[in-house]
Amino acid sequence: MSELIGLQRRAPVETLDCGDDAAVWLSRFLLGEQSGIRLGYYREQFRRNIELQYPKYFRDYVNIRLESAGIYTDLTSYHLINEASIDDLNTILENPVVPNNFRPNILVEGQNLEAYSEENWNWIKIEEVVLRYVKPCTRCILTTVDPEAGNLSADREPLKSILRTNNLKQPAHIKCEGKKAVMGILIELWKSGEINVGDEVLVA
Structure with missing residues:
Protein backbone atom coordinates (compact mmCIF):
# COMPACT_ATOMS: atom_id res chain seq x y z
CA MET A 1 0.00 0.00 0.00
CA SER A 2 2.81 2.45 0.81
CA GLU A 3 4.31 1.89 -2.64
CA LEU A 4 0.98 2.72 -4.27
CA ILE A 5 0.69 5.95 -2.28
CA GLY A 6 4.20 6.87 -3.31
CA LEU A 7 3.39 6.29 -6.96
CA GLN A 8 0.29 8.46 -6.72
CA ARG A 9 2.32 11.33 -5.31
CA ARG A 10 4.94 11.33 -8.06
CA ALA A 11 4.62 13.57 -11.10
CA PRO A 12 7.56 12.94 -13.43
CA VAL A 13 8.59 15.82 -15.69
CA GLU A 14 10.22 15.04 -19.02
CA THR A 15 13.15 17.25 -20.05
CA LEU A 16 15.66 17.37 -22.85
CA ASP A 17 19.19 16.93 -21.52
CA CYS A 18 21.38 19.82 -22.67
CA GLY A 19 24.52 17.72 -22.87
CA ASP A 20 27.79 17.08 -21.07
CA ASP A 21 29.42 20.46 -21.75
CA ALA A 22 26.65 22.36 -19.98
CA ALA A 23 26.58 19.80 -17.16
CA VAL A 24 30.33 20.05 -16.52
CA TRP A 25 30.30 23.86 -16.61
CA LEU A 26 27.43 24.11 -14.12
CA SER A 27 28.91 21.45 -11.85
CA ARG A 28 32.27 23.24 -11.74
CA PHE A 29 30.67 26.65 -11.16
CA LEU A 30 28.13 25.63 -8.53
CA LEU A 31 29.75 22.61 -6.86
CA GLY A 32 33.44 22.87 -7.66
CA GLU A 33 33.15 19.34 -9.05
CA GLN A 34 33.33 17.76 -12.50
CA SER A 35 29.81 16.35 -12.19
CA GLY A 36 26.72 16.50 -10.05
CA ILE A 37 24.44 18.86 -11.99
CA ARG A 38 22.75 18.51 -15.35
CA LEU A 39 20.84 21.13 -17.30
CA GLY A 40 17.44 20.18 -18.69
CA TYR A 41 15.29 22.02 -21.23
CA TYR A 42 11.57 21.96 -20.59
CA ARG A 43 9.00 22.00 -23.37
CA GLU A 44 5.35 22.83 -22.74
CA GLN A 45 4.16 19.55 -24.18
CA PHE A 46 5.98 17.82 -21.30
Missing part, protein backbone atom coordinates in the same frame (compact mmCIF):
# COMPACT_ATOMS: atom_id res chain seq x y z
CA ARG A 47 3.51 19.33 -18.81
CA ARG A 48 3.12 16.94 -15.90
CA ASN A 49 -0.22 15.65 -14.62
CA ILE A 50 -0.62 17.29 -11.20
CA GLU A 51 -3.94 15.52 -10.67
CA LEU A 52 -2.00 12.29 -10.18
CA GLN A 53 0.18 13.97 -7.58
CA TYR A 54 -2.53 15.95 -5.76
CA PRO A 55 -5.88 14.21 -6.35
CA LYS A 56 -7.44 15.68 -3.20
CA TYR A 57 -6.83 19.23 -4.43
CA PHE A 58 -8.88 18.48 -7.54
CA ARG A 59 -11.65 17.22 -5.29
CA ASP A 60 -11.77 20.15 -2.86
CA TYR A 61 -10.47 23.21 -4.78
CA VAL A 62 -12.79 24.21 -7.62
CA ASN A 63 -10.35 26.46 -9.50
CA ILE A 64 -7.44 24.07 -9.88
CA ARG A 65 -6.95 22.44 -13.28
CA LEU A 66 -4.19 20.66 -15.14
CA GLU A 67 -3.25 23.92 -16.85
CA SER A 68 -2.54 25.50 -13.45
CA ALA A 69 0.73 23.61 -13.19
CA GLY A 70 4.08 25.14 -13.83
CA ILE A 71 7.24 23.21 -14.65
CA TYR A 72 8.85 22.15 -11.38
CA THR A 73 6.63 24.04 -8.93
CA ASP A 74 4.29 22.08 -6.67
CA LEU A 75 1.07 23.44 -8.12
CA THR A 76 1.32 26.80 -9.90
CA SER A 77 4.17 28.90 -11.23
CA TYR A 78 2.93 32.12 -9.69
CA HIS A 79 2.54 33.17 -6.09
CA LEU A 80 1.21 36.58 -5.03
CA ILE A 81 1.27 38.31 -1.66
CA ASN A 82 -0.27 41.61 -0.65
CA GLU A 83 2.41 43.52 1.30
CA ALA A 84 -0.20 44.60 3.86
CA SER A 85 -0.45 40.96 4.91
CA ILE A 86 3.25 40.85 5.77
CA ASP A 87 3.02 44.22 7.52
CA ASP A 88 0.14 42.93 9.64
CA LEU A 89 2.07 39.79 10.57
CA ASN A 90 5.08 41.86 11.59
CA THR A 91 3.02 43.75 14.18
CA ILE A 92 2.95 40.58 16.30
CA LEU A 93 6.43 39.23 15.61
CA GLU A 94 9.38 39.95 17.85
CA ASN A 95 11.68 39.57 14.83
CA PRO A 96 10.02 41.02 11.71
CA VAL A 97 10.16 39.04 8.49
CA VAL A 98 10.63 40.19 4.91
CA PRO A 99 8.83 39.14 1.70
CA ASN A 100 11.67 36.77 0.84
CA ASN A 101 10.61 34.58 3.76
CA PHE A 102 7.63 33.67 1.58
CA ARG A 103 9.27 33.77 -1.88
CA PRO A 104 6.43 35.42 -3.85
CA ASN A 105 6.73 36.06 -7.57
CA ILE A 106 4.51 39.12 -7.23
CA LEU A 107 4.35 41.50 -4.26
CA VAL A 108 1.48 43.99 -4.38
CA GLU A 109 1.39 47.20 -2.36
CA GLY A 110 -1.24 49.89 -2.00
CA GLN A 111 -2.35 52.49 0.53
CA ASN A 112 -5.85 51.11 1.03
CA LEU A 113 -5.16 47.39 0.88
CA GLU A 114 -6.34 45.29 3.80
CA ALA A 115 -4.22 42.48 5.16
CA TYR A 116 -5.01 39.11 3.58
CA SER A 117 -7.49 40.67 1.14
CA GLU A 118 -5.66 38.90 -1.71
CA GLU A 119 -7.45 35.71 -0.66
CA ASN A 120 -10.63 37.26 -2.10
CA TRP A 121 -9.15 38.26 -5.45
CA ASN A 122 -10.47 36.02 -8.22
CA TRP A 123 -8.73 37.81 -11.09
CA ILE A 124 -5.59 39.96 -11.21
CA LYS A 125 -4.64 42.16 -14.18
CA ILE A 126 -1.19 43.76 -14.43
CA GLU A 127 -0.79 45.70 -17.66
CA GLU A 128 -1.78 43.14 -20.33
CA VAL A 129 -1.10 40.14 -18.07
CA VAL A 130 -4.14 38.33 -16.63
CA LEU A 131 -3.85 35.92 -13.69
CA ARG A 132 -6.48 33.80 -11.99
CA TYR A 133 -6.78 32.72 -8.36
CA VAL A 134 -6.28 28.99 -7.82
CA LYS A 135 -6.01 28.47 -4.04
CA PRO A 136 -4.66 29.94 -0.81
CA CYS A 137 -0.92 29.41 -0.38
CA THR A 138 -0.55 27.17 2.65
CA ARG A 139 2.78 27.55 4.40
CA CYS A 140 5.40 25.17 5.72
CA ILE A 141 8.61 25.18 7.75
CA LEU A 142 10.51 26.92 4.94
CA THR A 143 8.94 30.22 6.03
CA THR A 144 11.10 29.98 9.17
CA VAL A 145 14.35 29.97 7.18
CA ASP A 146 16.27 33.23 7.27
CA PRO A 147 16.55 34.14 3.56
CA GLU A 148 19.97 35.72 4.11
CA ALA A 149 21.65 33.32 6.53
CA GLY A 150 19.78 30.11 5.66
CA ASN A 151 19.15 29.27 9.33
CA LEU A 152 15.91 27.93 10.79
CA SER A 153 14.37 30.10 13.49
CA ALA A 154 14.51 28.43 16.90
CA ASP A 155 10.93 29.50 17.79
CA ARG A 156 9.26 28.32 14.54
CA GLU A 157 8.36 31.89 13.68
CA PRO A 158 6.74 33.27 11.61
CA LEU A 159 4.92 29.99 10.90
CA LYS A 160 3.58 29.69 14.45
CA SER A 161 2.06 33.16 14.38
CA ILE A 162 0.59 32.77 10.89
CA LEU A 163 -1.12 29.57 11.99
CA ARG A 164 -2.65 31.47 14.90
CA THR A 165 -3.79 34.52 12.93
CA ASN A 166 -4.51 33.43 9.36
CA ASN A 167 -5.31 29.90 8.25
CA LEU A 168 -7.60 27.99 5.92
CA LYS A 169 -11.23 28.96 6.42
CA GLN A 170 -13.41 26.99 4.01
CA PRO A 171 -14.59 23.61 5.33
CA ALA A 172 -13.67 21.88 2.06
CA HIS A 173 -10.16 23.34 2.21
CA ILE A 174 -9.69 22.32 5.84
CA LYS A 175 -10.91 18.83 4.94
CA CYS A 176 -8.31 18.73 2.19
CA GLU A 177 -5.25 20.10 4.00
CA GLY A 178 -6.11 20.58 7.66
CA LYS A 179 -6.04 23.89 9.51
CA LYS A 180 -2.90 25.11 7.76
CA ALA A 181 -1.33 28.55 7.91
CA VAL A 182 -1.94 30.78 4.88
CA MET A 183 0.12 33.64 3.45
CA GLY A 184 -0.60 34.76 -0.08
CA ILE A 185 -2.32 33.01 -2.97
CA LEU A 186 -1.36 30.63 -5.75
CA ILE A 187 -2.38 31.95 -9.17
CA GLU A 188 -2.24 30.76 -12.75
CA LEU A 189 -1.51 32.59 -15.97
CA TRP A 190 -4.41 33.24 -18.33
CA LYS A 191 -2.87 35.89 -20.57
CA SER A 192 0.89 36.36 -20.86
CA GLY A 193 2.86 39.57 -21.21
CA GLU A 194 5.48 41.65 -19.44
CA ILE A 195 5.17 43.16 -15.98
CA ASN A 196 7.46 45.57 -14.19
CA VAL A 197 7.93 47.05 -10.74
CA GLY A 198 5.46 49.87 -10.27
CA ASP A 199 2.81 48.59 -12.70
CA GLU A 200 -0.81 49.19 -11.79
CA VAL A 201 -2.62 46.14 -10.44
CA LEU A 202 -6.36 45.66 -11.01
CA VAL A 203 -8.26 43.01 -9.06
CA ALA A 204 -11.76 41.60 -9.18
Whole structure:
Protein backbone atom coordinates (compact mmCIF):
# COMPACT_ATOMS: atom_id res chain seq x y z
CA MET A 1 0.00 0.00 0.00
CA SER A 2 2.81 2.45 0.81
CA GLU A 3 4.31 1.89 -2.64
CA LEU A 4 0.98 2.72 -4.27
CA ILE A 5 0.69 5.95 -2.28
CA GLY A 6 4.20 6.87 -3.31
CA LEU A 7 3.39 6.29 -6.96
CA GLN A 8 0.29 8.46 -6.72
CA ARG A 9 2.32 11.33 -5.31
CA ARG A 10 4.94 11.33 -8.06
CA ALA A 11 4.62 13.57 -11.10
CA PRO A 12 7.56 12.94 -13.43
CA VAL A 13 8.59 15.82 -15.69
CA GLU A 14 10.22 15.04 -19.02
CA THR A 15 13.15 17.25 -20.05
CA LEU A 16 15.66 17.37 -22.85
CA ASP A 17 19.19 16.93 -21.52
CA CYS A 18 21.38 19.82 -22.67
CA GLY A 19 24.52 17.72 -22.87
CA ASP A 20 27.79 17.08 -21.07
CA ASP A 21 29.42 20.46 -21.75
CA ALA A 22 26.65 22.36 -19.98
CA ALA A 23 26.58 19.80 -17.16
CA VAL A 24 30.33 20.05 -16.52
CA TRP A 25 30.30 23.86 -16.61
CA LEU A 26 27.43 24.11 -14.12
CA SER A 27 28.91 21.45 -11.85
CA ARG A 28 32.27 23.24 -11.74
CA PHE A 29 30.67 26.65 -11.16
CA LEU A 30 28.13 25.63 -8.53
CA LEU A 31 29.75 22.61 -6.86
CA GLY A 32 33.44 22.87 -7.66
CA GLU A 33 33.15 19.34 -9.05
CA GLN A 34 33.33 17.76 -12.50
CA SER A 35 29.81 16.35 -12.19
CA GLY A 36 26.72 16.50 -10.05
CA ILE A 37 24.44 18.86 -11.99
CA ARG A 38 22.75 18.51 -15.35
CA LEU A 39 20.84 21.13 -17.30
CA GLY A 40 17.44 20.18 -18.69
CA TYR A 41 15.29 22.02 -21.23
CA TYR A 42 11.57 21.96 -20.59
CA ARG A 43 9.00 22.00 -23.37
CA GLU A 44 5.35 22.83 -22.74
CA GLN A 45 4.16 19.55 -24.18
CA PHE A 46 5.98 17.82 -21.30
CA ARG A 47 3.51 19.33 -18.81
CA ARG A 48 3.12 16.94 -15.90
CA ASN A 49 -0.22 15.65 -14.62
CA ILE A 50 -0.62 17.29 -11.20
CA GLU A 51 -3.94 15.52 -10.67
CA LEU A 52 -2.00 12.29 -10.18
CA GLN A 53 0.18 13.97 -7.58
CA TYR A 54 -2.53 15.95 -5.76
CA PRO A 55 -5.88 14.21 -6.35
CA LYS A 56 -7.44 15.68 -3.20
CA TYR A 57 -6.83 19.23 -4.43
CA PHE A 58 -8.88 18.48 -7.54
CA ARG A 59 -11.65 17.22 -5.29
CA ASP A 60 -11.77 20.15 -2.86
CA TYR A 61 -10.47 23.21 -4.78
CA VAL A 62 -12.79 24.21 -7.62
CA ASN A 63 -10.35 26.46 -9.50
CA ILE A 64 -7.44 24.07 -9.88
CA ARG A 65 -6.95 22.44 -13.28
CA LEU A 66 -4.19 20.66 -15.14
CA GLU A 67 -3.25 23.92 -16.85
CA SER A 68 -2.54 25.50 -13.45
CA ALA A 69 0.73 23.61 -13.19
CA GLY A 70 4.08 25.14 -13.83
CA ILE A 71 7.24 23.21 -14.65
CA TYR A 72 8.85 22.15 -11.38
CA THR A 73 6.63 24.04 -8.93
CA ASP A 74 4.29 22.08 -6.67
CA LEU A 75 1.07 23.44 -8.12
CA THR A 76 1.32 26.80 -9.90
CA SER A 77 4.17 28.90 -11.23
CA TYR A 78 2.93 32.12 -9.69
CA HIS A 79 2.54 33.17 -6.09
CA LEU A 80 1.21 36.58 -5.03
CA ILE A 81 1.27 38.31 -1.66
CA ASN A 82 -0.27 41.61 -0.65
CA GLU A 83 2.41 43.52 1.30
CA ALA A 84 -0.20 44.60 3.86
CA SER A 85 -0.45 40.96 4.91
CA ILE A 86 3.25 40.85 5.77
CA ASP A 87 3.02 44.22 7.52
CA ASP A 88 0.14 42.93 9.64
CA LEU A 89 2.07 39.79 10.57
CA ASN A 90 5.08 41.86 11.59
CA THR A 91 3.02 43.75 14.18
CA ILE A 92 2.95 40.58 16.30
CA LEU A 93 6.43 39.23 15.61
CA GLU A 94 9.38 39.95 17.85
CA ASN A 95 11.68 39.57 14.83
CA PRO A 96 10.02 41.02 11.71
CA VAL A 97 10.16 39.04 8.49
CA VAL A 98 10.63 40.19 4.91
CA PRO A 99 8.83 39.14 1.70
CA ASN A 100 11.67 36.77 0.84
CA ASN A 101 10.61 34.58 3.76
CA PHE A 102 7.63 33.67 1.58
CA ARG A 103 9.27 33.77 -1.88
CA PRO A 104 6.43 35.42 -3.85
CA ASN A 105 6.73 36.06 -7.57
CA ILE A 106 4.51 39.12 -7.23
CA LEU A 107 4.35 41.50 -4.26
CA VAL A 108 1.48 43.99 -4.38
CA GLU A 109 1.39 47.20 -2.36
CA GLY A 110 -1.24 49.89 -2.00
CA GLN A 111 -2.35 52.49 0.53
CA ASN A 112 -5.85 51.11 1.03
CA LEU A 113 -5.16 47.39 0.88
CA GLU A 114 -6.34 45.29 3.80
CA ALA A 115 -4.22 42.48 5.16
CA TYR A 116 -5.01 39.11 3.58
CA SER A 117 -7.49 40.67 1.14
CA GLU A 118 -5.66 38.90 -1.71
CA GLU A 119 -7.45 35.71 -0.66
CA ASN A 120 -10.63 37.26 -2.10
CA TRP A 121 -9.15 38.26 -5.45
CA ASN A 122 -10.47 36.02 -8.22
CA TRP A 123 -8.73 37.81 -11.09
CA ILE A 124 -5.59 39.96 -11.21
CA LYS A 125 -4.64 42.16 -14.18
CA ILE A 126 -1.19 43.76 -14.43
CA GLU A 127 -0.79 45.70 -17.66
CA GLU A 128 -1.78 43.14 -20.33
CA VAL A 129 -1.10 40.14 -18.07
CA VAL A 130 -4.14 38.33 -16.63
CA LEU A 131 -3.85 35.92 -13.69
CA ARG A 132 -6.48 33.80 -11.99
CA TYR A 133 -6.78 32.72 -8.36
CA VAL A 134 -6.28 28.99 -7.82
CA LYS A 135 -6.01 28.47 -4.04
CA PRO A 136 -4.66 29.94 -0.81
CA CYS A 137 -0.92 29.41 -0.38
CA THR A 138 -0.55 27.17 2.65
CA ARG A 139 2.78 27.55 4.40
CA CYS A 140 5.40 25.17 5.72
CA ILE A 141 8.61 25.18 7.75
CA LEU A 142 10.51 26.92 4.94
CA THR A 143 8.94 30.22 6.03
CA THR A 144 11.10 29.98 9.17
CA VAL A 145 14.35 29.97 7.18
CA ASP A 146 16.27 33.23 7.27
CA PRO A 147 16.55 34.14 3.56
CA GLU A 148 19.97 35.72 4.11
CA ALA A 149 21.65 33.32 6.53
CA GLY A 150 19.78 30.11 5.66
CA ASN A 151 19.15 29.27 9.33
CA LEU A 152 15.91 27.93 10.79
CA SER A 153 14.37 30.10 13.49
CA ALA A 154 14.51 28.43 16.90
CA ASP A 155 10.93 29.50 17.79
CA ARG A 156 9.26 28.32 14.54
CA GLU A 157 8.36 31.89 13.68
CA PRO A 158 6.74 33.27 11.61
CA LEU A 159 4.92 29.99 10.90
CA LYS A 160 3.58 29.69 14.45
CA SER A 161 2.06 33.16 14.38
CA ILE A 162 0.59 32.77 10.89
CA LEU A 163 -1.12 29.57 11.99
CA ARG A 164 -2.65 31.47 14.90
CA THR A 165 -3.79 34.52 12.93
CA ASN A 166 -4.51 33.43 9.36
CA ASN A 167 -5.31 29.90 8.25
CA LEU A 168 -7.60 27.99 5.92
CA LYS A 169 -11.23 28.96 6.42
CA GLN A 170 -13.41 26.99 4.01
CA PRO A 171 -14.59 23.61 5.33
CA ALA A 172 -13.67 21.88 2.06
CA HIS A 173 -10.16 23.34 2.21
CA ILE A 174 -9.69 22.32 5.84
CA LYS A 175 -10.91 18.83 4.94
CA CYS A 176 -8.31 18.73 2.19
CA GLU A 177 -5.25 20.10 4.00
CA GLY A 178 -6.11 20.58 7.66
CA LYS A 179 -6.04 23.89 9.51
CA LYS A 180 -2.90 25.11 7.76
CA ALA A 181 -1.33 28.55 7.91
CA VAL A 182 -1.94 30.78 4.88
CA MET A 183 0.12 33.64 3.45
CA GLY A 184 -0.60 34.76 -0.08
CA ILE A 185 -2.32 33.01 -2.97
CA LEU A 186 -1.36 30.63 -5.75
CA ILE A 187 -2.38 31.95 -9.17
CA GLU A 188 -2.24 30.76 -12.75
CA LEU A 189 -1.51 32.59 -15.97
CA TRP A 190 -4.41 33.24 -18.33
CA LYS A 191 -2.87 35.89 -20.57
CA SER A 192 0.89 36.36 -20.86
CA GLY A 193 2.86 39.57 -21.21
CA GLU A 194 5.48 41.65 -19.44
CA ILE A 195 5.17 43.16 -15.98
CA ASN A 196 7.46 45.57 -14.19
CA VAL A 197 7.93 47.05 -10.74
CA GLY A 198 5.46 49.87 -10.27
CA ASP A 199 2.81 48.59 -12.70
CA GLU A 200 -0.81 49.19 -11.79
CA VAL A 201 -2.62 46.14 -10.44
CA LEU A 202 -6.36 45.66 -11.01
CA VAL A 203 -8.26 43.01 -9.06
CA ALA A 204 -11.76 41.60 -9.18
